[in-house]
Every structure is written in structure tokens, then in C-alpha cells.
Amino acid sequence: RxxxxxxxxxxxxxxxxxxxxxxxxxxxxxxxxxxxxxxxxxxxxxxxWSATWEEPVTLDWHGHTVAKTGFWGQGPVLLQTLSILDALDDPAVYDPSGLDGIHAQAEALKLAFADREAWYGDTDVPGSALLSAGYARSRAALVGDRADTSLRPGSPAGAPPRLPSHLRAHAAGRAVPQDPSTGEPTVRADGVTRGDTCHVDVVDRWGNIISATPSGGWLQSSPAIPELGFPLGSRLQMCWLEEGLASTLRPDRRPRTTLSPTLVLRDGEPVMACGTPGGDQQDQWQLLFLLRHLAGGQELQEAIDAPTWHTTSFPASFYPREVEPGVLVLEDRIDGDVLAGLRARGHTVRLSGPWSLGRMCAVTRDPRTGVLSAAANPRGAQGYATGR
Incomplete structure (x- = not known):
């Protein structure tokens, strides 16, 4: 074999x-x-080139260990955000449906994604400093009562953060040219355009568990190789051509991909795999799911079905790298008083359809009983949970 x-x-x-x-x-x-x-x-x-094994980046969180890919991808954003929320030391910040929780989580996500822009890449990254408790406390101190609209990367190792000139120009209010014809294809329910990342979670009765987010080339924009039936990957669009950045295009280096599967362990044993398509939203939607399931005690399907939201108040990974300062995109099922409170705190609230955000799926195995569970997203009628 x-x-x-x-x-x-x-x-x-x-x-x-x-x-x-x-x-x-x-x-x-x-x-x-x-x-x-x-x-x-x-x-x-x-x-x-040859595929290799590598150790995950992990965070011990509320009795569990959350495992992500290394800092060459965006996965540790989720771990940084969880650390910042813990440093806020307020139980209300763990509620993804309440005013205090949404506000705190959005602000923590902005800080973590700002660090992604400055520090993440397939290079030497100060990962231990980024995930240290002291750094999380310093970042949590930046979470105020009102929405912040600036890009605020930190200095985890004492060095100044490095941002592309494109983002510095945007922060200074200078116009940045945009071309809406390129970027990641999106899912359209009307059939005009269909395409998105996929996510698959699998667990078997022996406890083998896999979380995978395969994506890399789209038929809409990448010609397929006739003899093979698939296109070449286009993930190098994540890289910058500007020199001296953490995610600068270099030979033999991986792009700072948005692909972000998750494994969760308890007492060193894997108990859950989860993930979602969605580019920059992947770790945001997973954050809400983990808060609801691991901290809030909701069942898998309940946590997936709950109203979802995300922020676009940081640079997108896909060209033209748009930034929408202060914007929160929320399903309109979220309580009206909460929406009004978010506006009062300075967030720009953009409502989406009641079942329009998120593509989460998850599988679990209870090591004590051997019981397997699975849940999938009803949004878009593209998710499935099956067992045998």
C-alpha cells in the first residue's frame, strides 16, 4: 500500500x-x-516539490486545544482572536448574538487581521509572541466602547509592522485604483455564476478525523489542462509583488492563503473537525461557531444555524484588496435592538438576507462513548451531513 x-x-x-x-x-x-x-x-x-508533514499552531482554550495551520496561512487569526477575547475578561464578549459580544468580537477580529497583514507569511514569523498572553492583553487594551475604523497591526517582537504601500495609501486617504473584474468567484443562487471554495470534515469510528479546505483554481478564470481535467492553482494572487513584506512573492514560498480548516482536541485526543468556505470570512464564521458550541454549549446544528455576521473592516486577501472601514455585515435575523446598538457604537451595519452568511460544517466524536455527530449548513442548499 x-x-x-x-x-x-x-x-x-x-x-x-x-x-x-x-x-x-x-x-x-x-x-x-x-x-x-x-x-x-x-x-x-x-x-x-513534495508534500510534507508539519506541526499545527495550537491554542489551549476553555478545556480544548484548537489547532490551525501555521502562520503561512491565515488560520492563526482565529487563535489570536480567541486570546484577545479571553484577555478582555468579560463573559459577555463570548456571545455572538449579543451587543457586547458582537462589538468585542468584531474589534478583536480587526486587530488579529491587521496582524495578518503585517506579519503572516511563509517566512520567519514571531508566532510565539503573536500568541502570547502578554501580547493578547496589549491588543485587548485597544478594544474600546466604539468601533475603530483604522488598521492597527501590533509589534509582537518589538519590530515595527510592515504594511504594503497600497494599504498605507488607503489609510492616508489616497485613492487606490480598483478593478472589479478579478478576485475570488462567489456563489450565486440564480446560477449566473457558481464557484467557491469547498470544505470537507470526516471522522470514523476509530477516531481518525480530517478537516480539509481544498481550493486553488477556478474554471471561470483558469483554463483546465485537457489531459488532467483541472486548472492550475491561482492562490499566488494572495502574495504581494512589493519587496520586504511577510507575504512578498518569493521562490519556494507558499501564498498566505485564506484556506483555514480547524481541528479541536480534548485531553490530547481529537474530538471535532470544522470549517467553511468563504475567503477572509472563514475564520470569522468559525469563531462564532466555536464560541457557540465550545463556550456556549450549543449543539452542532444549533450553533451553525444561529444568525451569522462578519466584518470587512480590514484588507481583503483578493484583488483589489478592498477595505471597508467599520463595516459589519449581518444576517437580518439578528435582534433589531442589537443592530441599533451596533450603529450607536459606530459600526456601519450592512444587512444581508436571513440565511445568507456562512457555510459551516462540522463532525465530532466523543472518545468516551464513540458516538459520531455531524452538522451542515442549510444556507445555499450546498452543505450535507451524512453518516453510516
Whole structure:
């Protein structure tokens, strides 16, 4: 079995898959510039790359261990946000449906995502400092009674944060050119445009558990390789071409992807996998789910079905990297008094449909009983929970 698996890996890196990618990448295709360009991936690139194991970044939180990918991706944003909420030392901040909770969570998310812009990338990242209790307390001190509309990265290791000139220009009020024709495709219920990241969680009776968020190329914008039936990935759009940044495009470096699966352990044993499509919203929607399930005691389906929201008050990962200072996007099922309170605190409230935000799914296994559970999102009629 291991020999067969390794043979498949060699076919990918050095065999017919690599050969087809090498040949296809030499062909010119029109891109978003309006001109035709050849690709950059070569057979040599394929041969020199191999999937590896790596330790997750973790946070011990309320009797559980939450595990995410490393700081090369956005996953630790979730851990930073949980740490900031704990540092606020107020039970009300854990309620994703109440006024105090939504306000505090939104402000904590803004601070964590600001750090993502300044520090995250496939390079040397001060990860221990970013997740330290002392740093969380210093960030929590910035959470005020009113919504903040600025981008406020911190200095976890004492060094000044590094932001792209694009974002510095935006912060200074200078106009930034935008092209709405590019970026991540979105799900449309009317069938005009369909496409999004996928997320899959699986658990078996022996306790093997997987959380995966596969995404990388879209048929709408990336031509498929005829012999293989799939397009090349387009996640390098996450990188900056400006030099000297944590997520600057470099050889042999991964993009600072938004893909963010989650595993949760209890007493060192995996008990839950969860995740969602949604780009920059992935860790925001997962935050609400974990607060409701782990801290609030709600059942999986109840936590997924509850009204959802997110903020767009930080730079988007996808071109044109828009920032909407102070904006909160909320399902209109949220209590009207809460919405009025958020406006009074300076948030720009943008209402969405009653069942329009979030694509969460989750699976669990109770190690004591062996009972398996699953839940999926009813929004968009695209989520499924199945068992046998």
C-alpha cells in the first residue's frame, strides 16, 4: 500500500501529471491584464516539490486545544482572536448574538487581521509572541466602547509592522485604483455564476478525523489542462509583488492563503473537525461557531444555524484588496435592538438576507462513548451531513 501511494506521488511530481503541467504552462493564455502570457510552473518545479508533514499552531482554550495551520496561512487569526477575547475578561464578549459580544468580537477580529497583514507569511514569523498572553492583553487594551475604523497591526517582537504601500495609501486617504473584474468567484443562487471554495470534515469510528479546505483554481478564470481535467492553482494572487513584506512573492514560498480548516482536541485526543468556505470570512464564521458550541454549549446544528455576521473592516486577501472601514455585515435575523446598538457604537451595519452568511460544517466524536455527530449548513442548499 505504501509503495502504491509513493508511486502515485511520483507520477504527480515527475510522471504524466508533471509532464502535462509543464507542456500546458508553456502555452499563452489571456489573463486579467488583457494580454496573453505563458505560465510559470515547470516540470522541474514539480519534481523539486513534495508534500510534507508539519506541526499545527495550537491554542489551549476553555478545556480544548484548537489547532490551525501555521502562520503561512491565515488560520492563526482565529487563535489570536480567541486570546484577545479571553484577555478582555468579560463573559459577555463570548456571545455572538449579543451587543457586547458582537462589538468585542468584531474589534478583536480587526486587530488579529491587521496582524495578518503585517506579519503572516511563509517566512520567519514571531508566532510565539503573536500568541502570547502578554501580547493578547496589549491588543485587548485597544478594544474600546466604539468601533475603530483604522488598521492597527501590533509589534509582537518589538519590530515595527510592515504594511504594503497600497494599504498605507488607503489609510492616508489616497485613492487606490480598483478593478472589479478579478478576485475570488462567489456563489450565486440564480446560477449566473457558481464557484467557491469547498470544505470537507470526516471522522470514523476509530477516531481518525480530517478537516480539509481544498481550493486553488477556478474554471471561470483558469483554463483546465485537457489531459488532467483541472486548472492550475491561482492562490499566488494572495502574495504581494512589493519587496520586504511577510507575504512578498518569493521562490519556494507558499501564498498566505485564506484556506483555514480547524481541528479541536480534548485531553490530547481529537474530538471535532470544522470549517467553511468563504475567503477572509472563514475564520470569522468559525469563531462564532466555536464560541457557540465550545463556550456556549450549543449543539452542532444549533450553533451553525444561529444568525451569522462578519466584518470587512480590514484588507481583503483578493484583488483589489478592498477595505471597508467599520463595516459589519449581518444576517437580518439578528435582534433589531442589537443592530441599533451596533450603529450607536459606530459600526456601519450592512444587512444581508436571513440565511445568507456562512457555510459551516462540522463532525465530532466523543472518545468516551464513540458516538459520531455531524452538522451542515442549510444556507445555499450546498452543505450535507451524512453518516453510516
Amino acid at each position: 505504501e509503495a502504491q501511494i509513493e508511486a502515485a506521488r511520483r507520477a504527480w511530481r515527475e510522471g504524466f501529471v508533471a509532464e502535462a503541467i509543464d507542456a500546458f504552462s508553456r502555452l499563452p493564455f489571456r489573463d486579467s491584464s488583457g494580454r496573453a502570457h505563458a505560465g510559470l510552473v515547470s516540470g522541474d518545479d514539480m519534481a523539486r
